[in-house]
Amino acid sequence: MSKTYDPQQIESAIQQRWQAQGAHRADRGEGERFYCLSMFPYPSGKLHMGHMRNYTICDVISRYQIMQGKQVLQPMGWDAFGLPAENAAMANKVPPAQWTRDNIAHMRDQLKALGFAIDWDRELATCDPSYYRWNQWFFLRLLERGVAYQKTGVVNWDPVDQTVLANEQVVDGRGWRTGAVVEKREIPMYYLRITDYADDLLTALDDLPGWPERVRTMQANWIGKSEGAEVVFECGEHRIEVFTTRPDTLMGATFMAVAAEHPLAKEASQGRPDIEAFIESCQQGGVSEADLATQEKRGIDTGLKATHPLTGESLPIFIANYVLMSYGSGAVMAVPAHDARDFEFALQYKLPIKPVIGLPDGREYDATEWHEDYATKTGSLVHSGPYDGLSCAEGFEAIVADLEKKGAGRRTTQYRLRDWGISRQRYWGCPIPIIHCDDCGSVPVPDEDLPVVLPEDLVPDGSGNPLNRCESFLNVDCPKCGRAAKRETDTMDTFVDSSWYFLRYTCPDNSEAMVDHQTQSWMPVNQYIGGIEHAILHLLYARFWTRLMKDEGLVQISEPFEHLLTQGMVLAETYYREDDSGRRQWFNPKDVETEHDAKGRVVSAHLISDGQAVIPGGVEKMAKSKNNGVDPAELVARYGADTVRLFSMFAAPPEQSLEWSDAGVEGAWRFLKRMWTGVQAHVDAHPSVDASRGEGIERQEALDLRRQLHEAIKKVGDDFGRRYAFNTAIAAVMALSNEIAKFEANNEAEVALVQECWEGVVMMIAPVTPHISEALWNTLGHNSSVFATGWPRCDESALVRQQITMVIQVNGKVRDRMDVAPGLDQDSIESLAKNSENTARFLDGKTIRKVIVVPDKLVNIVAT
RNA sequence: GCCGGGGUGGCGGAACUGGUAGACGCGCCGGAUUCAAAAUCCGGUUCUGGAAACAGAGUGGGGGUUCGAUUCCCCCCCCCGGCACCA
Numbered sequence: 001m002s003k004t005y006d007p008q009q010i011e012s013a014i015q016q017r018w019q020a021q022g023a024h025r026a027d028r029g030e031g032e033r034f035y036c037l038s039m040f041p042y043p044s045g046k047l048h049m050g051h052m053r054n055y056t057i058c059d060v061i062s063r064y065q066i067m068q069g070k071q072v073l074q075p076m077g078w079d080a081f082g083l084p085a086e087n088a089a090m091a092n093k094v095p096p097a098q099w100t101r102d103n104i105a106h107m108r109d110q111l112k113a114l115g116f117a118i119d120w121d122r123e124l125a126t127c128d129p130s131y132y133r134w135n136q137w138f139f140l141r142l143l144e145r146g147v148a149y150q151k152t153g154v155v156n157w158d159p160v161d162q163t164v165l166a167n168e169q170v171v172d173g174r175g176w177r178t179g180a181v182v183e184k185r186e187i188p189m190y191y192l193r194i195t196d197y198a199d200d201l202l203t204a205l206d207d208l209p210g211w212p213e214r215v216r217t218m219q220a221n222w223i224g225k226s227e228g229a230e231v232v233f234e235c236g237e238h239r240i241e242v243f244t245t246r247p248d249t250l251m252g253a254t255f256m257a258v259a260a261e262h263p264l265a266k267e268a269s270q271g272r273p274d275i276e277a278f279i280e281s282c283q284q285g286g287v288s289e290a291d292l293a294t295q296e297k298r299g300i301d302t303g304l305k306a307t308h309p310l311t312g313e314s315l316p317i318f319i320a321n322y323v324l325m326s327y328g329s330g331a332v333m334a335v336p337a338h339d340a341r342d343f344e345f346a347l348q349y350k351l352p353i354k355p356v357i358g359l360p361d362g363r364e365y366d367a368t369e370w371h372e373d374y375a376t377k378t379g380s381l382v383h384s385g386p387y388d389g390l391s392c393a394e395g396f397e398a399i400v401a402d403l404e405k406k407g408a409g410r411r412t413t414q415y416r417l418r419d420w421g422i423s424r425q426r427y428w429g430c431p432i433p434i435i436h437c438d439d440c441g442s443v444p445v446p447d448e449d450l451p452v453v454l455p456e457d458l459v460p461d462g463s464g465n466p467l468n469r470c471e472s473f474l475n476v477d478c479p480k481c482g483r484a485a486k487r488e489t490d491t492m493d494t495f496v497d498s499s500w501y502f503l504r505y506t507c508p509d510n511s512e513a514m515v516d517h518q519t520q521s522w523m524p525v526n527q528y529i530g531g532i533e534h535a536i537l538h539l540l541y542a543r544f545w546t547r548l549m550k551d552e553g554l555v556q557i558s559e560p561f562e563h564l565l566t567q568g569m570v571l572a573e574t575y576y577r578e579d580d581s582g583r584r585q586w587f588n589p590k591d592v593e594t595e596h597d598a599k600g601r602v603v604s605a606h607l608i609s610d611g612q613a614v615i616p617g618g619v620e621k622m623a624k625s626k627n628n629g630v631d632p633a634e635l636v637a638r639y640g641a642d643t644v645r646l647f648s649m650f651a652a653p654p655e656q657s658l659e660w661s662d663a664g665v666e667g668a669w670r671f672l673k674r675m676w677t678g679v680q681a682h683v684d685a686h687p688s689v690d691a692s693r694g695e696g697i698e699r700q701e702a703l704d705l706r707r708q709l710h711e712a713i714k715k716v717g718d719d720f721g722r723r724y725a726f727n728t729a730i731a732a733v734m735a736l737s738n739e740i741a742k743f744e745a746n747n748e749a750e751v752a753l754v755q756e757c758w759e760g761v762v763m764m765i766a767p768v769t770p771h772i773s774e775a776l777w778n779t780l781g782h783n784s785s786v787f788a789t790g791w792p793r794c795d796e797s798a799l800v801r802q803q804i805t806m807v808i809q810v811n812g813k814v815r816d817r818m819d820v821a822p823g824l825d826q827d828s829i830e831s832l833a834k835n836s837e838n839t840a841r842f843l844d845g846k847t848i849r850k851v852i853v854v855p856d857k858l859v860n861i862v863a864t
Numbered sequence: 865g866c867c868g869g870g871g872u873g874g875c876g877g878a879a880c881u882g883g884u885a886g887a888c889g890c891g892c893c894g895g896a897u898u899c900a901a902a903a904u905c906c907g908g909u910u911c912u913g914g915a916a917a918c919a920g921a922g923u924g925g926g927g928g929u930u931c932g933a934u935u936c937c938c939c940c941c942c943c944c945g946g947c948a949c950c951a
């Protein structure tokens with residue numbers, strides 16, 4: 001190998017060696033299996049830093065597990081259907097299929113340059129008929145079982161383009177291309193009964209100790225199980241059913257509110273143009289929950305009255321835009337005194353607010369301003385007639401019991417989770433295998449006619465799904481009666497594709513079945529890695545889909561992912577200039593230079609090309625709109641993959657956001673160069689040395705170095721294997737390297753120690769920087785691969801210290817330190833501490849009240 | 865709006881179970897090497913005062929528990945992720 005570190009030459013040579021040896025094929029040996037998976041990428045064009053980070057984390061864990069002797073499966077594929085391909089098609093007049101496949105080819109090359117231990121033989125793309133035919137096949141099974149069904153759903157409708165918009169395409173209630181005010185529209189769609197699995201998906205979260213707590217909490221809240229009661233209010237001959245989690249506040253209900261889509265709203269609008277206009281106005285704007293929840297609360301009195309089931313009081317019924325038809329029954333009993341949304345509405349429409357729960361510490365209820373504790377469940381009932389004095393829990397029971405007696409309600413459980421609508425009015429997705437026949441209705445495509453292949457030559461133009469105009473796709477004979485019929489043109493939500501791809505990796509070539517016996521031998525995925533933005537939807541759907549496949553007898557597990565790691569975003573500094581109209585022009589960090597003051601603070605920045613000032617705009621997520629993306633391919637070309645991998649693992653722990661820094665990349669590069677020259681210098685001076693096992697090492701410096709090596713082995717193994725704290729693992733290896741460089745070997749035993757240390761460094765950094773590690777492992781005299789050597793073992797005997805430094809505190813402040821033998825008894829520690837020079841000054845004239853000793857760490861003397 | 869997470873030197877971060885705040889890296893300052901520069905190497909670097917020893921302050925803000933709090937509890941501010949058709 002070369003005397004100077006030449007990453008391009010090393011990396012291509014090592015990658016060729018891996019390729020020739022089939023080093024990353026997963027199906028080779030016996031032994032414990034480890035399935036290490038990252039969320040597959042959407043093929044957007046080129047690899048970005050977020051991908052790079054995700055796959056590096058996955059590769060580090062995979063390679064660490066390989067060094068633990070496991071059979072590791074690390075696959076890769078493409079989440080290849082979706083909206084961006086249609087947008088690109090509109091912009092470039094290129095069919096989504098071609099655009100997508102070109103992107104895949106390019107990104108595959110970029111991934112390969114990074115040296116990941118991926119088994120490329122298992123690559124799949126969800127836009128391939130060989131993959132999505134199983135979406136279709138399984139959908140038909142779900143239809144047979146009644147898990148899939150049809151009902152109407154509400155979508156964003158752009159009245160100008162005459163097309164359905166994604167929530168992302170609705171900006172401030174208007175279509176992003178046309179600027180037209182979006183309307184809500186009901187259309188028929190296919191749904192999956194995920195709500196039947198709500199309780200199971202919720203309770204099984206407790207069986208996922210390998211998932212981050214926050215993800216489990218978010219999923220639990222999303223499913224949103226609430227115990228409460230259904231209460232019936234009568235309105236003429238109508239019965240309005242409402243769900244409430246707080247039946248204990250029923251005596252405080254002062255009005256009712258129904259959604260604009262509620263049947264009662266429609267009835268109230270008869271002969272009332274004002275109500276009709278209000279309902280119509282509610283149809284404007286997008287359907288996303290964030291939009292609905294942040295819009296101004298508006299309502300209108302229907303003039304109808306409901307009867308309070310316990311008091312017989314007459315309550316006005318409002319139509320309100322904050323009541324959602326999709327949750328519960330689309331109607332609420334409003335208790336403004338104890339619900340923030342009802343409170344705001346009551347204030348606005350001057351409706352009575354009647355407190356029925358006493359506030360803690362006997363405070364007066366102030367009906368002019370909402371306070372968080374108005375929603376308390378800890379007070380007791382007041383102004384509630386026969387229920388006065390009961391606690392909220394007792395009131396809940398008593399009121400529900402009375403409602404049940406009267407047949408006006410019952411205890412019930414409600415979920416926030418809604419059934420999963422999988423129909424999309426889009427072209428670039430998996431066709432839903434249904435044929436619409438005038439005589440036979442919606443007819444499933446027979447299994448033998450699968451897959452329903454998506455034509456790949458269409459180019460969407462923004463005016464709806466081009467499949468609707470594709471006669472060769474549309475026209476088909478009805479499988480039942482044989483007469484002319486039309487294919488369904490809706491395609492499936494791309495979350496369907498991503499709900500089971502991890503199963504298909506285990507048997508990608510099986511053309512006879514969706515999954516097979518190999519699936520069981522790899523599942524569940526031992527470690528899943530992906531962005532926190534997928535914490536709810538993708539992960540919940542994948543858990544649900546796995547259960548559906550289990551119910552179909554295709555797999556034997558319910559939970560697909562044993563351990564989950566959610567990686568943070570990749571950020572970079574932004575720079576901009578503002579023109580006269582306030583419009584910002586953004587500059588890429590690589591085109592900008594910064595000036596510092598004497599303390600290193602950034603004081604100004606300028607564009608390299610024209611030398612004129614630019615304004616630092618803060619650190620933001622890498623995005624096209626801010627032009628702050630850093631291209632991993634460029635960095636790999638300049639520094640090699642190992643440097644880029646090293647920096648991205650070193651700069652932050654995987655779960656946190658990572659701030660990109662070119663200077664930081666330089667630092668990683670310098671470390672690898674130092675490691676390279678350090679090993680070369682050692683081997684040049686002492687070729688063919690066997691690594692020490694501690695014999696004959698006597699000098700204190702040598703004992704200290706060996707202790708640091710074995711402390712590092714212990715720490716790095718723990719950081720890689722348990723904590724996934726790659727940044728601190730790398731820091732420990734860097735610190736050890738610095739110590740080795742300072743050390744001068746005086747005899748043979750010490751030369752062997754240096755050999756042992758460098759071997760340790762090379763092995764420990766190997767999961768992060770595999771190419772240089774392979775090369776240096778050979779330089780150190782080994783013919784094998786560093787990944788075949790196993791993980792270095794910690795020699796506990798090397799960890800023993802002669803002396804440790806203890807901290808002496810007086811009243812919690814560090815005043816002195818002392819060197820003592822480990823395990824020194826409490827009394828000796830106390831007396832040493834009291835007599836230490838600096839400590840005495842602070843004890844002078846004071847009485848010692850207490851002495852706390854933390855063995856081998858610290859003494860705290862409390863004195864007044 | 866609702867749910868979840870975060871805030872520590874000039875910067876990225878460390879401190880894992882309540883026990884020495886700032887490991888490691890970047891930047892900056894000083895020095896060596898060099899005709900010079902780049903590269904490399906050595907030393908310093910939380911802030912304030914001090915020549916130093918050392919002292920005081922300090923983990924977004926305010927309060928609390930504790931011998932001791934970045935860590936636990938309460939309130940507040942700011943930033944980020946998700947909200948069911950972006951993936």
